[in-house]
Structure formats: structure tokens, C-alpha cells
Amino acid sequence: MATDIANSGTLQGQPVAIGEPRWIRITSITVTLLFLGIFLFLPLIVVFTEAFKKGAEVYFESIREPDAVSAIRLTLIAAGMAVPLNLIFGIAAAWAIAKFEFPGKSFLITLIDLPFSVSPVISGLVYVLLFGLQGWLGPWLAEHDIKIIFAVPGIVLATIFVTFPFVARELIPLMQSQSIEEEEAARVLGAGGWQIFWRVTLPNIKWGLLYGVILCNARAMGEFGAVSVVSGHIRGMTNTLPLHAEILYNEYNSAAAFAVASLLTILTLVTIALKAAVDWKSQVEAREVRAIREQGLAEA
Amino acid sequence: MSIEIRNISKTFGDFAALKDVSFKVEAGELVALLGPSGSGKTSLLRIIAGIEIPDENGGAILIHNEDTTAISFRDRRVGFVFQHYALFRHMTIFENVAFGLRVRPRRLRPSEKVIKEKVNELLKLVQLDWLGDRLPSQLSGGQRQRIALARALAVEPNVLLLDEPFGSLDAKVRKELRQWLRRFHDDLKITSVFVTHDQEEALEVADRVVLMNEGRIEQVGTPEEVYHHPANAFVYNFLGNVNLFHSRVEEGKVYLGELPIDLPAESAPDAKSALVFVRPHLLEIEHQRNGGDNFHAKVTHINAAGPLVKVDLVTDWGAPVHVELSHGRYSSLGLKREDEVYVRPKERRVFVKAETGDESRSQSTSSGRA
Numbered sequence: 001m002a003t004d005i006a007n008s009g010t011l012q013g014q015p016v017a018i019g020e021p022r023w024i025r026i027t028s029i030t031v032t033l034l035f036l037g038i039f040l041f042l043p044l045i046v047v048f049t050e051a052f053k054k055g056a057e058v059y060f061e062s063i064r065e066p067d068a069v070s071a072i073r074l075t076l077i078a079a080g081m082a083v084p085l086n087l088i089f090g091i092a093a094a095w096a097i098a099k100f101e102f103p104g105k106s107f108l109i110t111l112i113d114l115p116f117s118v119s120p121v122i123s124g125l126v127y128v129l130l131f132g133l134q135g136w137l138g139p140w141l142a143e144h145d146i147k148i149i150f151a152v153p154g155i156v157l158a159t160i161f162v163t164f165p166f167v168a169r170e171l172i173p174l175m176q177s178q179s180i181e182e183e184e185a186a187r188v189l190g191a192g193g194w195q196i197f198w199r200v201t202l203p204n205i206k207w208g209l210l211y212g213v214i215l216c217n218a219r220a221m222g223e224f225g226a227v228s229v230v231s232g233h234i235r236g237m238t239n240t241l242p243l244h245a246e247i248l249y250n251e252y253n254s255a256a257a258f259a260v261a262s263l264l265t266i267l268t269l270v271t272i273a274l275k276a277a278v279d280w281k282s283q284v285e286a287r288e289v290r291a292i293r294e295q296g297l298a299e300a
Numbered sequence: 301m302s303i304e305i306r307n308i309s310k311t312f313g314d315f316a317a318l319k320d321v322s323f324k325v326e327a328g329e330l331v332a333l334l335g336p337s338g339s340g341k342t343s344l345l346r347i348i349a350g351i352e353i354p355d356e357n358g359g360a361i362l363i364h365n366e367d368t369t370a371i372s373f374r375d376r377r378v379g380f381v382f383q384h385y386a387l388f389r390h391m392t393i394f395e396n397v398a399f400g401l402r403v404r405p406r407r408l409r410p411s412e413k414v415i416k417e418k419v420n421e422l423l424k425l426v427q428l429d430w431l432g433d434r435l436p437s438q439l440s441g442g443q444r445q446r447i448a449l450a451r452a453l454a455v456e457p458n459v460l461l462l463d464e465p466f467g468s469l470d471a472k473v474r475k476e477l478r479q480w481l482r483r484f485h486d487d488l489k490i491t492s493v494f495v496t497h498d499q500e501e502a503l504e505v506a507d508r509v510v511l512m513n514e515g516r517i518e519q520v521g522t523p524e525e526v527y528h529h530p531a532n533a534f535v536y537n538f539l540g541n542v543n544l545f546h547s548r549v550e551e552g553k554v555y556l557g558e559l560p561i562d563l564p565a566e567s568a569p570d571a572k573s574a575l576v577f578v579r580p581h582l583l584e585i586e587h588q589r590n591g592g593d594n595f596h597a598k599v600t601h602i603n604a605a606g607p608l609v610k611v612d613l614v615t616d617w618g619a620p621v622h623v624e625l626s627h628g629r630y631s632s633l634g635l636k637r638e639d640e641v642y643v644r645p646k647e648r649r650v651f652v653k654a655e656t657g658d659e660s661r662s663q664s665t666s667s668g669r670a
Contacts, residue, residue: 181386184351189400189455190374199403203390288437 047265050258062248062256063263070236071244072263074155078227078240079220082159086216090167091209095201098175099183112168115161123161124229127154150232155240158226163216170212174205207282211275218271222264301364301458301491302327303348308359310343310352310515317343318354319515325459325493325508327364330485332502333495335512336538341495342383342463344512348493349380349461363458374404379457379490383464385448387436393447394432397422400455422450442473449484462494466501478505499539503527511535533651536577543583543621545576554650557595557617561650577649580624584644585611585633594644597621599637604630611635613643 052059062068093112097105115123129135131148141148148154182204186196202209224242231238233247241264248257303325310318318340325331333341346352348361350373361368368376387396395402397419401410410418423429426446436444445465452460465481466474482505485492496502502509503523511518511526511534519531530536537544545556553560554574561576586594600620601612609630613621621643625633635641 179384181382181384182388185380185382185386185388185451186399186403187373188349188351188378188380189403189451191399191403195403199399200388203388 044265047258047262050254051262053258054255058255059259059262062253062259067236067239068244068256068260071239071241071260074152074239075221075241077152078156078159078223079217081156082163082220083213083217085160086164086167087209087213089164090169090171090212090216093168094171094175097172098178099180109172112165115163115165120158120162120223120225121229124158124226127158127161127226127230131157149230150234150238152238154230155227155238158230159220159223162223162226163220166216166219167209167212170208170215171205174208178204207278207285211278214271214274214278218267221267302362303459303491303493304360304362304365305344305348306360306362307357308344308347308361309355309357310340310347311355316515318347320359321512321515321517323510323517323520325491327491328489330482330492330494330505330507332506332509333493333512334499334502334509334538335497335518337497338514339512340515341497341512345461345463345493345495348459349378350376351380377455377458379452379455379460381445381448381452381460381462381465383467385436385444387444387448387451389436391435392432393423393428393434393436393439394419396436396447397451397454399451418454422454425453426450440473441469442477445469445477453488457490460490460492462492464496465494466498467496474501481505503539511538513538530649533575533577536649536651541580541622543578543580545578545619547574547576548572549574556645556648557615559593559595561648563650575651577651578645578647580610580622581608582646582648583621583623584646585613585623585625585629585635586642586644587633589642594642597641597643599635599639599641602635602637613641615643 063072093108096102097109128149130137131141131154132138133142133149135149146153148157182200183196186200191199221240222242223240224246227240228243228246231240231243233239233243235244235247239247241260245257245260245264248254248260305324306322308318308321309316321340321344333344335341343352347354350361350368350371354361363376363378387393388399391399398415401415401418404410420429420432423432426449428443428446428450431439431443431447436447439447449462449465462481466477469477478501481494494506503526506523508520508522509526510520513534519526519535521529526535527539530539536542547554547556549555549563549572552563554563554576555561556576563574584594589596595615597613597615599611599613603610603612604627608624609627611623611625611630613623615621623643
């Protein structure tokens with residue numbers, strides 16, 4: 001469609017983007033590319049060159065040593081718990097907000113956004129104040145020999161807190177834009193609540209859901225601030241990948257630090273690729289639907 | 301199976317969508333709920349289906365003389381066709397139609413083979429068996445409408461409910477599809493109720509028409525009954541084009557300009573004003589004041605494109621009048637703009653206004669000489 005217009009435009013010898021002189025276009029494109037180059041591509045290259053500076057052997061050694069493996073494991077555990085929980089929470093919250101009217105709805109929406117507006121360090125500190133040794137629940141937890149702060153549960157809690165808006169935020173506008181007619185139709189046809197959810201609602205939100213999950217996962221694995229406060233930085237115990245990279249860097253072990261950082265960078269690249277794929281896929285579907293509808297209208 | 305609506309009311313917040321509505325649909329009937337938007341007709345249909353719950357005031361919906369209030373959707377067996385079809389957009393047409401069978405509890409679920417036969421049979425019934433593999437987005441509006449119908453029929457419903465079944469289709473497809481629905485109903489004999497705001501559609505398709513306005517039923521009757529014997533001003537006004545004159549009442553007579561019309565005997569004797577209705581095709585245009593049962597008017601506009609000639613006039617007291625003439629009559633009159641003519645009502649209906657200004661609900665009509 002767009003190419004058709006472009007072609008017909010050039011055929012008539014008319015510039016496609018009317019109004020803006022050539023130099024403005026060139027300048028804006030150059031500025032954008034320069035900016036992306038300095039702030040995105042350059043660091044990306046630096047991460048990998050620094051990581052491989054002392055050779056592939058050192059690189060693989062620094063991500064195979066026990067502390068690094070433990071950090072990888074902890075990062076996977078934190079993300080592995082935060083993502084499914086926030087998936088369930090996100091669907092439930094989006095469902096409640098999009099399909100029902102209840103008092104305090106706008107307050108709930110604001111609340112969901114809270115982790116976006118609060119500094120992660122603050123949210124980490126709140127957990128320390130709550131569950132730490134000097135915190136409100138600290139003495140009780142100590143009595144029952146439950147460790148949350150400076151232990152794995154604290155890291156998981158902080159990760160869940162920081163990442164819980166992602167799925168909900170992605171789904172709320174999507175579900176609000178879809179009427180409940182399909183669900184009503186399923187109900188009249190005799191489907192139960194779960195059948196309606198699995199067969200009708202979920203397929204209609206799958207791309208938005210996947211998108212939210214990808215973003216949620218990326219943040220869960222990359223979170224630094226909140227996790228840093230509650231972790232205590234115990235090597236081989238409570239270090240996640242970002243924390244481990246920071247410790248190595250502070251010890252002037254830059255090759256190892258960048259090797260660990262390169263793992264997170266790869267995660268970022270995979271996330272971007274997945275995001276693009278999901279975007280592309282859902283757009284293709286939307287375009288197909290639109291094209292067919294237009295065709296149908298033209299025939300009618 | 302019959303449907304009985306008994307004292308149903310429904311309020312949304314402060315808004316009363318339905319006010320104590322009762323009527324009965326006999327088994328095998330095709331009934332139209334007709335009314336302007338906001339008249340409560342869709343709410344009523346959704347309550348019959350069980351999608352919406354009526355106010356708790358002792359009202360009930362009885363299907364086949366059985367109270368459905370406590371019956372689940374699965375056992376209620378209602379076929380519902382949504383205005384915008386509500387097809388499952390990620391499922392093929394086949395899966396859409398099969399849905400009602402697939403979601404049954406395992407012990408009631410038919411085998412894959414039976415489902416396949418059943419769905420194909422239904423797709424044949426709506427003459428779209430070649431579309432099974434497509435997605436709803438790949439179908440035209442009329443095709444989607446028929447698939448929605450096939451899907452509703454898959455659960456072998458006791459009653460079929462259709463919400464504005466032709467509302468989102470263009471005029472030509474509408475006409476075809478409503479004749480198709482009528483034949484379809486005659487073949488299947490399933491008790492059906494459909495909602496429409498289009499009086500032509502209701503009068504053409506339905507066995508009986510339920511006219512609704514502001515949450516109440518104004519009249520229930522066959523298309524002939526409601527058209528020729530309207531119960532009140534609303535019904536007469538709603539069914540077809542009409543000229544409406546606000547007129548004064550003096551000494552038992554309504555005055556249309558200088559033309560006096562007898563008030564119907566049963567009407568309120570102390571009424572101060574009345575509404576006079578005349579359909580455009582029941583007005584005659586004459587050049588002379590023969591006999592005097594007519595009033596004076598001036599031609600303002602003539603539209604001769606179409607099967608009838610539409611003439612707009614204005615009366616001496618400033619009211620606009622629309623008249624429809626045959627082309628033969630039009631050419632024998634030789635009408636032009638600005639012509640001064642006399643308009644004679646061949647039939648008129650008078651509805652007395654109550655003192656409050658509301659149109660009285662008690663019917664009062666008088667037919668002039670035809």
C-alpha cells in the first residue's frame with residue numbers, strides 16, 4: 001500500500017514527503033543515527049571486545065566459575081518466580097479493570113503503576129524496613145528462623161515488586177479495547193468460566209501477553225537497584241548476574257565483569273529480537289484482517 | 301416452545317430500561333421487538349437470554365412454562381445472535397460453529413465424527429459449507445451473520461434470539477437476508493424473537509410485532525393490526541412517515557386551520573389540544589376548495605425522482621406538510637413551486653393530548669371519508 005503511493009508519487013515527479021526540505025530530512029536522520037551509534041551500538045561493541053580481551057578461554061572461564069554459575073542460577077530463580085506470578089497477577093488485574101466496574105478502580109490502576117514511579121532502591125529499602133533484623137517483622141522472623149533480607153526470598157520479593165506492572169500494563173488497554181461480546185457468546189453457548197478463559201479470552205490477548213512477559217522477564221533478570229539493597233552481596237549465595245558483574249568490576253577484574261555483562265547483553269538482544277518478532281507477527285495478523293475487510297467492503 | 305415474559309423490570313443505575321413488561325411469544329412464532337434506540341428492546345432480549353439479570357421484583361422469564369431464572373446457560377438452551385455477530389475471531393468458521401458442542405461436559409459431548417457431521421450440516425443449512433476453513437475476518441457481513449446463526453443453532457436451542465440481526469449490513473444485503481430469515485424460520489419452526497429499530501423490517505418479517513418505547517410496551521399485534529389500528533400516537537408515528545399537527549380543541553372539535561374535525565366520542569371531553577396525524581399518501585391535493593373539507597397551503601418543494609412524487613407544502617399557520625402523489629395524479633394537476641392549493645385529508649387520526657401535555661394512552665381515532 002505504502003509503496004504504491006510512493007511509486008505513484010515518483011511517477012508524477014512529486015516528492016513523497018511534501019513540505020520539508022531535503023536538508024532537514026538528512027539532518028534528522030543523521031542525528032538519530034549518530035545518537036543511536038554513540039549510546040547504543042558503541043557500548044554494545046565495547047562489552048564484547050572487553051569481555052574477549054584476554055581471549056576466549058578467560059571469557060568462558062569467568063562465566064563457568066562457581067560464583068558466576070550461582071549468580072546465573074539465582075537470576076534464573078528470581079525471574080522464574082517473578083514472571084509466572086506477575087503473569088497471573090497481570091491477567092487478573094487487567095481482567096478486573098477492563099471487564100468490571102468497582103469502586104476504587106482508578107486507585108488500583110495508580111497502584112499498579114507504583115513500581116514504575118518509585119526508585120527501585122527505595123522499594124528495596126522498604127523491604128529491608130519490613131523484613132530486616134531491625135524491621136517491623138524482623139524479630140518475629142528471626143524467632144522463627146526465617147531469613148528474607150540478605151537471602152533468596154528477599155531477592156525474589158524485590159524482583160516481583162519491580163516487575164509487576166509489565167504484564168498488567170500491556171493487557172489493560174488491550175482488554176479494554178475488546179468488547180466482552182465474544183465472552184458473552186461463549187457463555188450463551190454453554191461454556192464455563194475456565195473454558196471461556198482458555199478458548200476465547202486468552203487467544204485474543206496472546207500477543208499482548210507475550211509482549212508483557214518478554215519485557216517483564218528482561219527487567220526481572222536485569223534488575224539492579226532493588227535487588228542490590230536486599231541482597232547483601234554474598235558471593236555464591238545472594239548475588240544475581242548484575243550484582244556479580246558490579247562486584248567483579250569493582251575488583252578491577254574487568255574481563256570477567258564484561259564477560260558476565262555480555263550474558264546480560266545477549267539476553268537484551270534476544271529480548272529485542274523476540275519483541276520485534278511478536279510485534280511483526282501481531283501486525284501481520286492485524287494487516288491481514290484489515291486487508292480482507294477492505295477487500296470485502298470493496299466487493300460489497 | 302413458548303416464551304413468557306412476566307413483569308420484567310430492569311434499571312441501570314438511575315435509568316429504568318424496562319418498566320414492568322409482560323407478554324407471551326407462542327411456540328413457533330417469529331416476533332419482532334420494535335422500537336427506537338433506548339426503548340429497552342435489546343435489554344429485554346438479553347434478559348430473555350439470561351445474559352442480563354432483571355430487577356428482583358417477582359418478574360420471571362418462562363420458557364415452555366418453566367421458570368428459567370435458576371437454570372444455567374447449558375440447560376437453558378437459548379440461541380443468541382449478536383448484533384455484531386461476536387464470532388470468535390481466532391477460530392475458523394468450522395470451530396466457531398462447533399464451539400457449543402465442544403464445550404459440553406465430557407459425558408454429553410458428541411464424538412469428533414458427530415461434531416463434524418453436525419457442523420457441516422449446519423453450514424449447508426446456511427449455504428456456506430465451502431467456508432469452513434476461513435477465519436471470520438475473511439467473510440463478508442452477510443456471511444458472518446449466517447455463520448452466527450449456524451453457531452447459535454448448533455446447540456439445538458429451544459428458542460432463537462436475534463439482536464438487530466441485519467443492523468450492520470448494507471441496504472441490499474439486508475433485504476435479501478430478511479427474506480431468507482423468514483423462509484428459514486418457516487422451515488425450522490423454532491420460536492424466535494428479534495430486535496429491530498426498522499419498522500419496515502419488523503412489519504415484513506414478523507408474525508407479530510411488539511412495539512416498545514421508553515421501557516414500556518406500547519402495542520402487541522400482527523403487522524396489519526399495528527399498522528392499521530395503532531393503539532396510540534407513538535405507534536402511529538413510529539410506523540411509517542406521518543404529518544403531525546398540534547391543534548387546538550374548541551367545543552368538541554379539533555381545528556386543522558379552518559377545517560374542523562370531530563373529536564372521537566370516547567376521548568377526554570375537557571382536552572385543550574390534540575395531535576392530528578395524517579400519512580403523506582393519504583393527503584389529496586386539489587386546486588379548488590370543493591366542499592370545504594380541506595385546508596389551504598402553498599407548495600415549497602417537489603421531488604419527482606422515485607416511484608411517488610413527494611410534495612412539500614406549508615400551511616397558512618406555518619406548519620410543514622408532506623404529500624405523496626402518484627405520477628399520474630401529479631401530471632394531471634400540473635403542480636409547480638409556489639402554487640396555491642387545497643389539501644384534503646382522506647383519512648386522519650386524532651390523539652387527544654392530556655392536560656399534562658403527554659399524549660394520552662387511551663386510543664382515539666376517527667377516520668374521515670376515504
